[in-house]
Amino acid sequence: MRQARRCRSSTRRWRSPAWWPSCWRSCSPPEAVWAFGIHAALVGLAAGLVRIPARVLARRMLVETPFVLFAVALPFIGMGPRTEVLGLSLSEQGLWAAWAIIAKATLGVAASVLLAWSVPTAEILVGLERLRCPRVLVAIAGFMIRYLDVVAGELHRLQIARISRGDDPRRLWQARATAATAGAMFVRAFERGERVQQAMAARGFTGSFPCTAPRDPGTGVVRAVVSPASLIAVAAVAVAVTANLVVP
């Protein structure tokens, strides 16, 4: 138990939003396959540290499916010199492009899933504030996240009510009742927003949000491993090597 808690607090430190620019990986040139290997190892290390179940990770990564499909089509529709793979004539440039898209998108999606899994939402908002995101925008995001379940739940109930009254649309022009649901939902969400606003004013809200970001960002060894600095370093070395600035 104590050990688990210690682990939790050590992971919490590197959960700093400072490693968000993990998207730096998107700057590594596709020919530097080894660089992606290092990126993948770092993401894998992070996945192990935050103990995300493989099934959860896989399910949440499904959002990239359409782009993977697009990438798979590239070697077939790409232009330029062609090469023979397993008896199929494929575009060389298309193959590289497909590899680049799949590798970068997969790493990016995996990193985002890990971020969302390991960092409490409130801390993500604090991190946004520390990154100098306008405070009112962070406040809007906070209200949105807090009321998302309320609004989605209400929408779900409206939907069940509509379907239980026998609505079963099959074609676009039969969507009027569904649209009425959406319209009613907008009115309800808007009016709820107005009530929240009035309640805030009644409790003395003066029109400016307090700063909620803590002053000490914290440090940690683990955090350094998956920090943007290490990822940028890998990307920079990869760029240098492929540009023949450094002899490997």
Place this chain on the structure above:
Amino acid sequence: MHIPDGFIDGPTSLAAGVVAVGGVAVALRKAADDDLESRAAMTGLVAAFVFAVQMLNFPVAGGTSGHLMGGLFAAVLVGPWLGSLAITVVLVVQCLLFADGGISALGLNIVNMAFVPTFVAYGIFLLARKAAPATRVGLLSATAAAALASVVLAALAFVAEFALGGTTTVSLSTLSAAMIGVHVLIGIGEAVITTLTVGAVLATRPDLVYGAGQLELNEIPVLT
């Protein structure tokens, strides 16, 4: 569909990020005139609504279904400034909490899905509303035209970004033809859904429809 990391190259993503930051700054300044800070709760609820309504599936045909993208819808209901901020917040939250859209591609996604519908397509809406008669039908026709335009223009913005920073060698004419063809169909769906939904709001709370502007409220039949 949200662009993931690495689909468009670094410089183009960075440029789109700069445009996104600038656009958000302008929208914040414009919205501040309307006392944005005290309306943050309402804007957050509108963002939550947009997020939730994207989970509501509308029938299309043959068992397939689509959902509202909602950029133009938000602009018509709460105005382009609050609307663009709400959609931007939706995209940021989808990116950070749901891994939907890459962090480095956030600027691209904000430009395509927040700015193009709420600024460019809303401009088309204003022009169409001026050209159409100042009635409920005129307003809804302008909404339909702008909703269709919002989807096609977003697709064109994507093609332009792909042309600038695409990581592959697909011929641009093939890509743009395919993108426009598909998105005209999606746009028709978006137009029908947006129009029906704006009509539903117009029937219950016409005062909430920002885009109705100077439209006389007593011209709108109140359904009971």
